[in-house]
């Protein structure tokens with residue numbers, strides 16, 4: 001079992017869209033996936049049509065009240081499970097901050113999942129700030145999957161993430177953390193800028209950048225409003241094709257299906 005943090009301290013770059021649709025595509029390929037919604041806004045949860053859940057998030061497990069296993073819910077898709085988010089999660093940062101093991105609460109909360117063999121991958125959909133939940137995700141993760149929007153300042157954003165990773169390593173919370181993959185999102189084929197940004201990021205980060213590039217499509221952006229993944233909303237469109245290709249590449253890279 002591997003824990004992948006889908007993280008970028010910037011909001012609106014495609015973290016949640018990637019967590020939901022990569023998770024869905026991996027499950028369709030036969031991989032057992034647990035999606036953990038770590039963003040109090042709960043966008044991944046509602047993207048799968050599962051809003052209005054209360055008391056079902058990781059809030060209590062993070063504070064040591066109950067086991068994570070009690071917060072795992074099935075989705076419409078076999079092999080895809082979710083730990084939903086709720087607004088309680090917004091308050092958990094304050095409470096965790098008071099605990100002596102505040103950097104490693106999530107790591108410890110997820111330990112039982114490492115011990116049993118129920119899931120192949122745990123995908124953490126991270127909130128867009130450098131708060132306690134995100135640093136906990138980085139401390140718990142085996143690797144980072146970072147979505148980068150194809151726009152100006154993409155490289156500057158990546159440099160910041162690399163610095164954060166170094167800090168987490170330096171803190172001793174996770175010596176092995178590294179960027180496992182970079183996914184370029186919202187690629188607009190009508191502009192030269194998108195192509196230029198992808199070329200620049202590839203030049204600096206080489207093989208870590210996925211071959212698959214996610215195009216900007218209206219279908220990807222409207223699917224969450226129906227509580228659906230892009231595969232249920234527009235299964236043969238460019239967005240679905242891209243996330244299916246990303247899942248295949250992910251499996252190839254990790255050597256398992």
Ligand SMILES: Nc1ncnc2c1ncn2[C@@H]1O[C@H](COP(=O)(O)OP(=O)(O)O)[C@@H](O)[C@H]1O
Pocket residue numbers: 010011012013014015016017018043128185186187214215216217218220221222224
């Ligand atoms: N490839 C894409 N094409 C079009 N819209 C997208 C794409 N990826 C994400 N979006 C939209 O952009 C917004 C931000 O994406 P989201 O995945 O929520 O980012 P984050 O989780 O990083 O904040 C959302 O409205 C989402 O639907």
Ligand SMILES: [Mg+2]
Pocket residue numbers: 015016017039043126127
């Ligand atoms: Mg998000």
